[in-house]
Structures are given as C-alpha cells and as structure tokens.
Amino acid sequence: MMAAKISAISTTASLRDQSLAVGFDPQSSTRSSTTTLSFSSKLNTNLSIRSLETRRRNKSSTICSAIIVENNSEQMELDTSLSPRVNSVKPSKTVAITDQATALVEAGVPVIRLAAGEPDFDTPAVIAEAGINAIREGYTRYTPNAGTLELRTAICKKLKEENHISYTPDQIVVSNGAKQSIVQAVLAVCSPGDEVKSYFKFLYLMLIAHCGLAISHHSLAGRVIIPAPFWVSYPEMARLADATPVILPASISENFLLDPKLLESKLTEKSRLLILCSPSNPTGSVYPRKLLEEIARVVAKHPRLLVLSDEIYEHIIYSPAVHTSFASLPGMWERTLTVNGFSKAFAMTGWRLGYIAGPKHFVTACGKIQSQTTSGASSIAQKAAVAALGMGYAGGEAVSHMVKAFRERRDFLVTAFGELDGVKISEPQGAFYLFLDFSYYYGSEVDGFGLIKDSESLCRYLLEKGQVALVPGDAFGDDTCIRISYAASLNTLQAAAERIKKAILCLKPGVSV
C-alpha cells in the first residue's frame, strides 16, 4: 500500500487553518486529496517527532484525514480523523442557537432568548438549602454508582404514590441528568449489527476500520422508533448506539400525537425501542390514557420491542390534561424504562440529576455503562433531590406556583399568535413550549435578507430582524414549525410576541413548501 500523498501547506510551528483530508480509494489502494477541513483553534505542536514518525509508519494506511504540522522545521502529517460514530451525530441546534443568541447579547444586541429549554425560576429555597447543608456537613464524597439509597428509596415512593408503578431501589439508577439516563438506556438495549450476517459484518467492519465511513452501517442495526416532532437528542442517541432512528411523523391536526395504526404499520422484528415523551418537548402535547392504551396494545404484539417513556415534564401539565405513566398500563411494566428528572419541574437544570426506573435486568445494564463512564451523580445534588421529593405531591406549592405562571404565559402566547393570518396552533397541554406552524409564510422574499424557505431561514430572519432567538422545527423533525420556549417572564414574552408579529407582518405569504 502506498504512503499517503500529502501536500506541504504549513510553514510555521503552529497549526494553520488550511488542512488536507485524504480519502481511501479501495480500487487503486492509493490515497487522494478529497476535502478541505478547517480548524480555528491552535494545537500544541510540541510533538515528539520520533513517536509521530513511528505512528505514521504503522498507521499511515488507515489515515483518512490529515493536516500538515511543522515541528523543528520538519513537516509531518497528523491524523485528524474522528470516529465514524461521532461523524454520524449532528450537533444540537438548540444549543447552537442559544450560543449564537448569547454571543449577540454579549456583543450588545438586545436579543430576546426563547430558545433554551430551561425554567426561568430559581431552584426552590428548600432544595437549595438542602444542597448547601450537604456541603456544610461534608456530604461531598462519591456516592454509590446507582445513587444513594436514601434518594432511590424516595424515588420509589414517588413513583408508587404519583405514578402507580412499583419499583425497588435496585430498579433505579440515578444519573447526571435525564439526558444521561436516556443515552445509557439506548446504549444498553440497542444492539449494533442486529441481524447482520457474519460475513457482511466482517466486510463492513473492515471498511469502517480503513475509511472511517459512518454511513452505511446504520441500516444494519436495530431500530429506534421515534414519533416526530421529537426532542432533538433522541435520533442522535440512537445513532451513537449504532441503531437506526425510524421517524414516525405526527401532524399538527392530530395534536402531534402518534397514530397507533401508523406505529403498527412500521414495526418490524428489528424494532427494539419506542421512545415516547409526554408532556412533549417540543410540542407540549400530552398523551391521553386511552391513546397510550391503544399504543400499548400494538407494542404488546412485538416481543423485542421496549418502550422508553420520557416523563421529565410530568409535573408541568395544565388541567384537565392528566399525566399517565406508560409503565402503569397493563402488561407494560416489564418492557418499559421510565425516565424522569429534576431539571424542569424543580428548576434544577444546573444540578444535573435524573433517573431511570425499570426491570432490574435493563437498569443494571444502564448502571454498568455509568460505572465505567461518569460513576454516580453529585452527592450534593442527590441531597437536594431528596428535599425536592419531600416538597409534597407533584412538588407541592412551589411547583404548582411555577405551573400556574407557565399556564398564564401559554394562554397569552396562544391568543397573541392566534391573531396572525395563516399560523396553525395546537394548544400545548404541558411543558413550556409552543410549536407553531408558520409554513404559510414560506416562500416570502425579504429585501436585504433573501428567501424564507424553511424553518431555519425563518428563525434566522426572526433573529436578525426581530432580535428574538427561537429554534427551527427541522431540529425536531418538523420543518413546518418553529419552537418558542415560554420559560420567560410575561413581560419578556409580550415584547417578544410584538417583535415576532411585526417581523412576520412584513412577509408576504408564499407557496407552502
């Protein structure tokens, strides 16, 4: 195999913005220049030439992307390729837009930020005090990997009394946020390469090893069924687990709720995990018990299919809507992994605490992953969480006060945007998001801006012209909509609604896309 053909491009000891990517050509067994990558950060180039040269001799046949660095006047190649697993994952758009809006605010632009999924309330005092006391009392050491027995016992009590599901503490794993609980569950139950014949699997692994290709292998793995609109991380977590996300669209006319018939028609023996989120991010929809029962009847026909029920917004719900835990439905306990956390209802996003509850076999597997990655969650946050669960049914007075405020804000926004021509709304029954269909305005051409053709360009327009940061619906699997987070004061929302409406009124409705 010939050595990599690399052009010299750097003349200083620091890494330049230019770089060279080298692709593997299986026909000729040579490498040829393909793409240019760009790097803005500088790397420490104080490298040992000998070790790098050795590595190059050993590894040059597997380098798919490289840059040229110079050290002590010698040029050398540095492998910059990333794992195919990382290459297959999209970065979070909600995080990107929040960062962009923050940068604008720091530059003095008065942007109203309604992109982040974070309550604007402070953590209730009783919870904060418990955390402070934990530090004062020296409760600052590692806890058991699965979480303290005190917290897991309190979680079991909560799940029994509020959700009518019985668990023992060894069926609970506490993690650094519900996000970690979900990714561990996906990694624990989805098998890469399910149903792959060993010969093809060997060829495929060779291809990955040589070229870092990320694409084809996903079609070979188990499937994760995700109703859309979905929380941005679900499909990416499935990809991280080498599983295939299968997206099942749910329309605004159905209040964004999954149709059991559609589910039934899409399930195969490869389907491994169905992810449900109620109340939903981004739509605020709440699954009524009757619909969940219909879904459960479909699920029950598939012996391989598990359900991950993300119930993190459970307490942020507007009556008469009622939350139902999927695991409480007849026959569903054995196959359901219930995820919940403290970030949303208890305004504890920065404390990083969530948990999973389910049959011991699965939950222990999640704990195993955690034991080799992060270990147990913060001891201080766990003490605070015990206090949170002690605040009363569904979080007691402090949480119902926040829910009342969210409800007022929802009512205000639904009325405000209901006045706009062509905007479609499904009134949220929970969470703190409004997912509005603005596709009526796609196709509009704006002087000095250009064409608004999709949710991304509409959000860019609203950020530039209206100075309001929102998240495009395509990040959630529905390009007709944009998401407004109403975790902000009523005054802020009034100002934002005015700006958005003013910017929208400048648009001439075009053809729908």
Ligand SMILES: Cc1ncc(COP(=O)(O)O)c(C=O)c1O
């Ligand atoms: C639907 C949903 N699930 C899980 C999470 C993760 O929450 P955390 O990791 O803060 O507990 C979020 C956060 O935005 C969410 O919206």
